[in-house]
Amino acid sequence: MEIDALSAEVVDACIAIHRELGPGLLESVYELVLAGELKVRGLKVDRQVPVDIEFRGQRHLAAFRIDLLIDDRLVLEIKSVEQLSRAHGKQLLTYLRLTGQPVGLLLNFSGATMKEGIRRVVNEYRQPQESSASPRLRVNQTIGD
Structure with missing residues (x-):
């Protein structure tokens, strides 16, 4: 499945969850329910994926x-806050850059509608050739569901 179709499937699931559960629950609840819904839809879902960093x-x-992490390539950052801030977008962009993933979705379940709580973030960062100052990363997918 291409990344846009994958993103659309996730957004569809988020909207369905938000309609049924509504806003106001903890992030962990939305994460758990969304992971289950995406698995039912046939997607590979890894929860709370630890990422190792090697720096200097x-x-x-x-x-x-x-x-x-959906199908090993779409990063989802779940929020349940009154309003998304620029810092939330920067956080997701940094996650994408450090893991080398192309696209992420920032999903805030606390709005009146889910549509207002969805931001798509694209990683346009190109890591320079081997630099001693650049961090090395490893996504450790042995932990998680």
């Missing part, structure tokens, strides 16, 4: 976690 010769295990 030091390896940092599980430096951060991706909320949901």
Whole structure:
């Protein structure tokens, strides 16, 4: 499935969940329910994917976690906040850049409608050739559901 069709499937699932459950639940609840819904739809879903970072010769295990990774290429960052801020978008863009993933969806379930809580973020970063200052990453998918 191409990335746009994959994104559309995720958005469709989010809208259905938001219509049934409504706003106001914890992020962890939306993450759990969305993961289950996407699995029912036949997608590969990994939850709370730890990402290791190597920076200047030091390896940092599980430096951060991706909320949901869909089909090994679409990063989902789940929020349940009054309003998305620019920092949320920057966070997702950094996750995409550090993992080398092309696209992510920032999903805020606290709005009156789900449509207002969806932002698509695209990674246009191209990592320079081997630089000693650039971090090395490994997505560790052995942990998660």
